[in-house]
Amino acid sequence: MFPRIEKLCRKLETERDSISAERKQILEKIASAIDSQIENTGKAQLIYICTHNSRRSHFGQIWANVAAEFYGMSSVIEAFSGGTEVTALHPNSVTALKTMGFEVRTTTTEANPRYNVKFGKQRSTTCFSKVFDNPENPDQDFLAIMTCSHADENCPFIPGALSRFASPYEDPKLFDTTQLQDKKYLERAMEIGREVSFMVSQLASK
Structure with a gap:
């Protein structure tokens, strides 16, 4: 793992008091479902879902x-990750990722490009906009985590999901083209990082 990302992970650990009790309850339920899936199948697969x-x-x-x-x-x-419709990974999201210390490289040139997001020399994940049932995502026995209220309300059934959880966040899109856009994208990325870190730490502490 890149030292800068590892340092950021340790910073997130010190900020858990800022997570509300209500949010922690949601995250603990997701952690419990992840734990059960690991016990039953040896591995947990998560799909984070929002509209675009x-x-x-x-x-x-x-x-x-x-x-x-x-x-x-x-x-x-x-x-x-996936959505209910296809757009593209937003440039402001890419900016936030680079600001946090991720190495983000475009690997294709179409309107909806693929990005390789590296967080270590040999550690990376591939990001591009797709519907949640894209063939590159798991189609069975996964946990669906809904990160926006619109997708949660308009997509009540997720085929193949073992469980689904509503874990919405404010959309940084609200600040596009404003003076606050970079700040708000970074805030949202860090908030999600903080909560996901807390969630996974619940499993690691067992």
């Missing part, structure tokens, strides 16, 4: 894979 798969769901995917690596659980936890 361009912002919050990608932050969830990336941070879940980072936290799994940080807590020594990368062999049993794997995270993906």
Whole structure:
């Protein structure tokens, strides 16, 4: 893991008091479901889902894979993302990732490019916008984590999901083209990182 990302993970550990009791209850329920899936199948697969798969769901995917690596659980936890429609990973999301210390490289050139997001010399995850049932995502026995209220309300059934959880975050899209956009994207990325770190730490402490 890159030293800067490892340092950020340790910083997130010191910020857990800022997570509300209500949010911790949601995260602990997800952690319990992950634990059960690992016990039953040997591995847990998560799909973070929001409408456009361009912002919050990608932050969830990336941070879940980072936290799994940080807590020594990368062999049993794997995270993906998807949406209810296809757009592209938003450039402001890419900026936030680079600001945090991730190495982000475009690997294709179409309107919806693929990105390789590295958090270590040999550790990375692939990000591009796709529907949640894209063939590159698991199609059975996964946990669906809904990161936006719109997707949660408009997609009441997720085929193949063992369980689904509503874990919404404010959309940083609200601040696009404003003076606050970079700050708010970074805040949202860090908030999701903080909560995902807490969630995975509940498993590592067992």
